[in-house]
Amino acid sequence: MTREDPVLEAARLLRGRTDAVALTGAGISVESGIPAFRGSQGLWGKYDPMEYATLGAFLRSPEKVWRMLSEMVALCGDAAPNAAHRGLADLEGRGILRAVITQNVDGLHQAAGTRNVIEYHGNMEALVCISCWRRYPTRERWVDGQAPACDCGEILKPDVVLFGEPIPWLAQERAEEEARTCGVLLVIGTSAEVSPACDIPRIAKKAGAVVVEINPEETDLTRTVVSLHIPGSASEVMGQLIIMLRDPGDDFPPHLKSFNIP
Ligand code: NAD
Ligand code: ZN
Numbered sequence: 001m002t003r004e005d006p007v008l009e010a011a012r013l014l015r016g017r018t019d020a021v022a023l024t025g026a027g028i029s030v031e032s033g034i035p036a037f038r039g040s041q042g043l044w045g046k047y048d049p050m051e052y053a054t055l056g057a058f059l060r061s062p063e064k065v066w067r068m069l070s071e072m073v074a075l076c077g078d079a080a081p082n083a084a085h086r087g088l089a090d091l092e093g094r095g096i097l098r099a100v101i102t103q104n105v106d107g108l109h110q111a112a113g114t115r116n117v118i119e120y121h122g123n124m125e126a127l128v129c130i131s132c133w134r135r136y137p138t139r140e141r142w143v144d145g146q147a148p149a150c151d152c153g154e155i156l157k158p159d160v161v162l163f164g165e166p167i168p169w170l171a172q173e174r175a176e177e178e179a180r181t182c183g184v185l186l187v188i189g190t191s192a193e194v195s196p197a198c199d200i201p202r203i204a205k206k207a208g209a210v211v212v213e214i215n216p217e218e219t220d221l222t223r224t225v226v227s228l229h230i231p232g233s234a235s236e237v238m239g240q241l242i243i244m245l246r247d248p249g250d251d252f253p254p255h256l257k258s259f260n261i262p
Contacts, residue, residue: 006230007237010186010212011244013228017096019183022088023200024102024109027189027215028234032079034106038191043068055164059130062155066147069158073142076106076124084188084214085112087238092116096245098182101175103190103197105160118174120167120197127156135159167196179203188214189234192221201225214238 014020026036037044051057052068089112091097099116100109105124109117127136129150141148141156148156161167179185185204192198198220201211205225213219213226214237222229230237 006228007232007240008244009228010230011241013184013210013212014091014096014241015245017183018098019181020091020097020186021178021182021184021204022091022097022100022186022188023179023190023197024088024100024104024188025190025192025194025197026104027191028084028102029079029082029104029106029108030189031082031084031233031235032106032108034075034079036189036191038193043071049163053163055162058157058162062157063147066155070142070144072105073124073138073158074144077139079106079108081108081112082235083242084234084238085109085114087235087242088186088188089113090242091245094245097186099174099178101178101200103194105158118171118178120161120171120175122158122160122168124158124160126159128159129154130157172196175200176203179209180207182209185209185211186214187211187221187226188238190215190219191217192219 030036036042047068052065058065085108088097088100088109092114099118100114101118101120102109103121105121107123107125125138127138127141127148129152131154132150132152134150136156138158150156179200180203182204185201187201192201201221202225205211210227211225212228213221214230214232214234216231216233218229
C-alpha cells in the first residue's frame with residue numbers, strides 16, 4: 001500500500017483546528033540566507049561552539065566571541081522571511097496556529113507577521129551589559145568588526161542564550177505550557193540536539209499531541225515522537241500546505257503541489 005502524500009495528511013490534520021503550535025529551529029531560516037549551525041554550510045564548521053558560543057568563552061574573551069557574533073548580526077540584518085515564516089503567520093491569522101516557539105534569534109517570525117512568538121533563545125535585536133544591565137538596540141551600538149561597548153565601558157553581550165546560560169524563565173514556562181496543551185506540534189527545521197529545547201516535542205507527545213516534523217533529514221525525533229515526517233524544505237512544504245488548506249476539497253490538483261508560494 002502506498003502512503004498518502006504527507007503534506008495532504010498534514011493539511012487534513014490541521015483543517016478546522018485551533019490548537020496547533022510550531023517549534024522552529026535554524027533550518028526554517030536557511031532559505032532566508034542564514035545557514036544552520038550544523039551541516040556543511042553551518043557556522044560551527046568555522047567556529048567551534050565550545051570556543052565561541054559559551055558564556056564562559058564570552059566572559060574570558062568577548063572580542064573573540066564577537067568575531068562569530070558579528071557574522072550572525074550581519075546575516076540576520078540582511079535576511080527577510082521566507083514562505084515558511086509567512087505560512088506560519090498565515091496559519092496563526094486563520095486561528096489554526098496558537099503560538100510559534102522558536103530557537104532562532106533572527107526575528108524573522110515577527111517580521112513575517114506572527115504575533116505570538118516565544119523566543120526560547122532570545123533575540124539578536126538587543127544588546128545587554130553584563131556589568132550594569134543597561135540594554136541597547138543592536139543597531140545603535142553595533143559596528144561590523146568591533147565588539148560593541150556599553151557607556152560604562154564593558155563589552156556588550158547580545159541578548160541571546162549562549163551555551164551555559166539558562167533559558168529565560170518566562171519563555172520556558174510558556175513553551176512548556178503550549179507543549180502540554182497543543183493538539184498538533186509542527187516541528188520545523190530543528191536537529192533537536194540542543195537541550196532543553198529538544199524536550200518540547202517529547203512533552204507534547206506525552207500529553208497526547210500529534211507531532212509533525214518538516215525537515216529534509218531525519219532527526220532523533222523522527223523515530224521516537226514524530227507521527228508524520230515530511231521530508232522537504234520548510235518553505236516548499238509550508239507553501240504547499242497553505243495552498244492545500246486554502247483549497248476547500250482534498251482533491252488538490254497534483255500539478256500545483258510543487259508550487260512555492262511567493
Ligand atoms: P541545527 O543547526 O542544529 O539544525 C538545523 C536543522 O534544520 C537540521 O536538522 C537540518 O536538517 C534542518 N534543515 C536544513 N535546511 C532546512 C530547510 N531548508 N528546511 C527545513 N529544515 C532544514 O539547528 P537547531 O536545532 O535550531 O539548533 C541550533 C541552535 O543555534 C538553535 O538553538 C538556534 O538558537 C541557533 N541558531 C539560530 C539561527 C537563526 O536564528 N536563524 C541560525 C543558526 C543557529
Ligand atoms: Zn554597562
